[in-house]
Amino acid sequence: MGKTILITGGARSGKSGIAETMTLSLGRPAIYIATATAGDAEMAARIAAHQARRGAEWITRAEPLDLATALKETDGQAPRLVDCLTLWLSNLMFSERDWRGELHRLIDTLHLQSGPVLMVTNEVGSGIVPDNRLARDFRDAAGTLNQQVAAMADEVYLAVCGLPMKVK
Amino acid sequence: MGKTILITGGARSGKSGIAETMTLSLGRPAIYIATATAGDAEMAARIAAHQARRGAEWITRAEPLDLATALKETDGQAPRLVDCLTLWLSNLMFSERDWRGELHRLIDTLHLQSGPVLMVTNEVGSGIVPDNRLARDFRDAAGTLNQQVAAMADEVYLAVCGLPMKVK
């Protein structure tokens, strides 16, 4: 099985930058599997800033929903970076897909990869309990996803101030 | 003095699962001291999910307010897991008890235990500063509690994606 690495952290903790450096250290060019969709101007600006930082060493593939297929189709070509899993989860929930089923399918697919896969995710559960039910449900789902992916990953890192702390 | 272990983490970081595994490694059956009360349907569902995961190796005791007495009465019987301290704090504040006095009494009691005590707590201070005063006060109180218990604990762990990072 190809190596699986999970990088987690809060917003602007430098997790994407750490993940990009790690991915390129495994091979160039690398494949960037973007789960973001430019739904509004703010998100479009964030995506553009990410792309500008990544430069020309990356082949970008947009995949807001079907990560399992994206991984299957790119296996063996180059190291892959999925950025990020919480946005993917959010896309699944917003589209009213069965996120638990999709998570199961993602993990099954990860076990079958011959090349390396790095994934970025978010810490969203370390603030005050949110007022609204939807935010609490999302926080719970994101925590479940993080635990399940971390359980099968070879390495897990927590990004703090742009620096990686090894968790596993 | 019995060993004292504190496990902290964000929501759905896997802290309860880690704490349960650690507690059972110290003796079976173990005593689960639950501070949760089924005040509404959402909380009742969370408690039921926790109980289903724990299975039959646990003796459950509900104790929303008087942790010191629960610890005194169960000492020497089996390893004990308190889940969780932030809910206990919330119960004390909601009941308008003197939480600082109760925290002092808890720490005095912990020093007198002959058997092991594991405690779960929450990280609530790593989000944006909350808008409302009550949430800020709770966040401050939870931080004070965490610091005081961690200062006297033999071991402290931070749960990240279901994995324990040793802090102390």
Add this chain to the structure above:
Amino acid sequence: MGKTILITGGARSGKSGIAETMTLSLGRPAIYIATATAGDAEMAARIAAHQARRGAEWITRAEPLDLATALKETDGQAPRLVDCLTLWLSNLMFSERDWRGELHRLIDTLHLQSGPVLMVTNEVGSGIVPDNRLARDFRDAAGTLNQQVAAMADEVYLAVCGLPMKVK
């Protein structure tokens, strides 16, 4: 260059206490550069509690905006503790200063110090994505600041339950 140390953590994670102990271990008395301003009663109470804990071993200098000058003017006198950078950032943004320019100037100044500088900052990005744009922008700016200071610091610590975890 004098040693540069960054201590980060959530609210009430014990980061200030850790930073104060570290600073005094480098020399007494030490200089406390406070970025807080007593803008309201709640903040005034927090400042008073901080001062009461620090005691007489500290020379306090209030500097809500111009950290670079404060560092230049105090270099070589005693170890300095800046508490904290996120409040400084907030002051800059509230005064509509160019925070990116000021951050650049801070980092240039840090590189020129002959004596040690410790700095406290906050983790604000590990909760649910805030509803309002201003909070998201602040969260992004704080993350950028943390990453840039951490990149040039000699040591970085994450405070958890009053205990320091070494990040760098």
